[in-house]
Amino acid sequence: MTDQTLGRASGPSLKQRRQRAAFWFLAPMLIALFFVAAWPLLRTIWFSFTDATLSNLYDAEWIGFDNYLQTRELSSGRVVYRGTLVDPAWWNAVWNTVRFSFVSVFFETIFGLIVALVMNAEFKGRSLVRAAILIPWAIPTIVSAKMWSWMLNDQFGILNDILLNLGLISHRIAWTATPETAMTAVLIVDIWKTTPFMALLILAGLQMVPRDIYEAARIDGIHPVKVFFRVTLPLIKPAVMVAVIFRMLDALRIFDLVYVLTPNSAATKTMSVISRENMIDFDKFAYGAAQSTLLFAIIAVFVSLYIWLGRVDLGGERR
């Protein structure tokens, strides 16, 4: 037998066989991802270039960038701009979303870090506390939003009652209805709800830090605060970065909490809320699709910027 026939008899090489097996294992997920992620995304982008309405989805015609920006010269010679890129309601929503995302993720990270540090310490009943702390996160958003909206209620809310009794406020505040406090209300509920998630992700990072280096630091006589900033924080940075990305992605597309807690308030309306409003309530499906597409682009920009700035190692190659 020659080498050639031997090669043919053994069929594809081991490497080829492993690659083929890997492909077949991945195939179901790729197919599922195509149908639940890629296809809706591509459809949305396509709709954003048409004049589709809810009642007329399939006969929509291609109108190019008109949903984004459209210029028309009037007979008087004045140029009029239209489209979502010059829509103040849209830019208000963008500002609301970005403000909400930064403030909420900032506080969630700080509180999450504190909670994680506490849960990482040894104390009696730690496992009970670890389970209990997850409750806000486990409650469905709709339920917690309703729950909070009652607590924040101007007439019957417990929050106003407490603050009044403590003498911190002089009159009842309509937290969710007043434009000045609506965003604060949404932020409070969101931070309350997602701090546990943040804490859990950071805790996972903390538990990877070997205990003995803390003993080495004690022998070196390093102040605990300095140990935190010089040892703990650099070591859990990758975990924190990943947690922040997750939360950022989540926060930039916030919908349910705002929709339930402060419906129709311009002070809190986010990108997701406004695009749904256009698509469904105002029957401007294509216009809403254009806003959804922009939402996708903005999230993509934020995340790439963050990954690039933080040099986050999502692939885990450096470890």
Added chain:
Amino acid sequence: MAKIELKNVTKSYGAVEVIKGIDLDIKKGEFMVFVGPSGCGKSTLLRLISGLEEITTGDMLFDDQRVNNLVPSDRGIAMVFQSYALYPHMKVYDNMAFGMKLAKQDKAAIDKRVRDAARMLQIEHLLDRLPRQLSGGQRQRVAIGRAIVRDPRVFLFDEPLSNLDAALRVATRLEIAKLHETMSDVTMIYVTHDQVEAMTLADRIAVLRDGRLEQLGTPAELYESPNSVFVAGFIGSPKMNFLKGKFAEDKGCATLGARPEHIDIVPEGTGDWSGEVVHAEDLGSDNYLFVEIGADEPLIVRQPGKLAIPQGSKVSLQPQPQHLHRFGADDRPLR
């Protein structure tokens, strides 16, 4: 540089007492080894000396100064951990300089100390690397270097060689011995479960058992006159043979101990014991014969050099009488 005294030191975790009253004087510049089986409290004792754990009762003195309530960094100690405990995100240089840097010491002084230590341990070429880029042996040397930089009165080693492979263990052991020679006025305390490390490094060995000091002495003392069956069995490799029943009664004791190297093969019929060779190990320099003489376990006999005694042959054995260890029913030696 420090003499260390432990006075009736105990340590309890809740209701569990792990150190049950230890009195111990460690001389200035001495190399003291704590040895014992796992769970005997040797690591806890080291951690009590380091200050990482608090003493429950008793007193600890460094140079006649009570240190019970001093934090580790104020005791003038440095510690080398079994797992190295290097800061993973810092380069070797920063690992070694970290403590001094945060103590706001002069930059040039820090640099000199770090480089001197690195030169001593031949790790100068590694100063720019991260711990994960080093081998186990290199990491342990960095850990030792970090300890040297602290310029301690007392050097503590917590099983520093346990994570290294056999060849590196021997090499690093030698370096630690050399370190003790160069830093001859620094007191060193070394914890190990390996009696070979204890025998080769120690000025004195403290054998611990169940949170108590079983015996304290030089390696030779422990080898020649162990004051219990436990110490006799723990020190020496291969382990001492223990014979009970009629073998012991013949010599007038409850347990008779004979080290494998102290048993001679004698012409047929002239020895005290005889039996069949059931197993033989040829280590090149030595031969270990396992001889079934009717005791609970086969007797191990160590014979130097090449010895062609095939398995299954009958041999006659004679222990060297001056090296026999006789123990009473209380496991203590009969003198």
